[in-house]
Amino acid sequence: MNEPRNYFVTGGSRGLGEGIVLEAIASGSDVAFAYRSNKSAADDVIRQAQELRPGARCQAYQLDVSDPDQVSEVADRVLEDFEDIGVLVNCAGVNRDNLVISMADDEWAQVIATNLSGPFYVIRAFLSNMLANRFGRIINISSIQHNGGSGQANYAASKAGLHGLTKTVAKEYGRKGITANVVVPGFFDTDMTRETMPQAAKDYWKKHCPMPKGRMGYTSEIAKTVTFLASPGGGFINGDVISVTGGLNWTT
Numbered sequence: 015m016n017e018p019r020n021y022f023v024t025g026g027s028r029g030l031g032e033g034i035v036l037e038a039i040a041s042g043s044d045v046a047f048a049y050r051s052n053k054s055a056a057d058d059v060i061r062q063a064q065e066l067r068p069g070a071r072c073q074a075y076q077l078d079v080s081d082p083d084q085v086s087e088v089a090d091r092v093l094e095d096f097e098d099i100g101v102l103v104n105c106a107g108v109n110r111d112n113l114v115i116s117m118a119d120d121e122w123a124q125v126i127a128t129n130l131s132g133p134f135y136v137i138r139a140f141l142s143n144m145l146a147n148r149f150g151r152i153i154n155i156s157s158i159q160h161n162g163g164s165g166q167a168n169y170a171a172s173k174a175g176l177h178g179l180t181k182t183v184a185k186e187y188g189r190k191g192i193t194a195n196v197v198v199p200g201f202f203d204t205d206m207t208r209e210t211m212p213q214a215a216k217d218y219w220k221k222h223c224p225m226p227k228g229r230m231g232y233t234s235e236i237a238k239t240v241t242f243l244a245s246p247g248g249g250f251i252n253g254d255v256i257s258v259t260g261g262l263n264w265t266t
């Protein structure tokens with residue numbers, strides 16, 4: 015059976031996605047990844063990949079995942095360049111917080127389009143290739159806010175929807191050798207949390223997370239969870255939700 019382990023990672027230029035790209039490179043896979051606009055961050059990831067494993071194939075593609083035409087055009091180019099994609103990681107995500115009563119249409123629409131419609135477009139674009147190989151590992155990055163979070167109706171709805179999408183893909187394509195799972199990160203030090211997470215939420219985390227000193231997660235702890243799901247050892251996990259939260263799953 016042909017089991018290609020090439021990755022395609024959205025949001026691979028920064029934060030958790032960057033960690034996932036580099037861990038996949040370190041574990042011996044070739045990686046195509048997408049970024050929205052920050053080319054210098056994407057170039058830096060490629061430079062790090064070359065340092066980690068000289069000669070490794072790591073290529074960046076500019077893509078707004080909320081645009082279905084761009085997704086299908088970039089997916090075609092990725093498949094031309096890499097031939098097969100066996101592991102698809104939907105990590106790109108945004109938040110634009112507001113209370114429901116004040117939330118503007120574009121705040122709602124951008125977050126749903128990026129965090130939920132984006133993964134749908136990307137999965138749809140790569141499914142034919144995975145079906146042809148009768149192999150695929152689809153890993154969608156959610157959030158502990160998928161059960162609802164004050165000020166995050168758009169974000170919570172997008173992530174809850176991602177769980178439904180993932181479980182459906184698992185049911186539709188599991189028999190064809192394609193698994194789909196959700197990884198739920200807790201609190202990690204990335205641009206997203208640095209720039210937008212309220213101090214009160216950070217303080218709450220530090221006080222209540224049942225980890226030494228209430229620490230945040232390390233990016234590598236998400237990345238290694240993803241590479242495990244993509245590895246042969248992860249092959250019987252399908253339609254599942256893997257929490258990487260240090261035990262503080264405050265919304266469940």
Ligand SMILES: NC(=O)c1ccc[n+]([C@@H]2O[C@H](COP(=O)([O-])OP(=O)(O)OC[C@H]3O[C@@H](n4cnc5c(N)ncnc54)[C@H](OP(=O)(O)O)[C@@H]3O)[C@@H](O)[C@H]2O)c1
Pocket residue numbers: 024025026027028029030031048049050051052053055077078079080104105106107108128155156157158198199200201202203204205206207
């Ligand atoms: N950090 C946490 O503690 C945490 C907790 C729970 C869940 N998560 C989830 O984990 C994922 C990664 O979060 P992060 O903290 O690493 O975020 P981040 O540091 O803000 O990075 C976001 C990444 O997504 C890309 N991106 C944003 N909008 C995009 C679009 N429309 N099309 C394509 N790419 C787009 C960005 O590209 P550019 O660099 O070009 O802008 C960047 O690579 C997100 O889905 C987030 O919801 C994070």
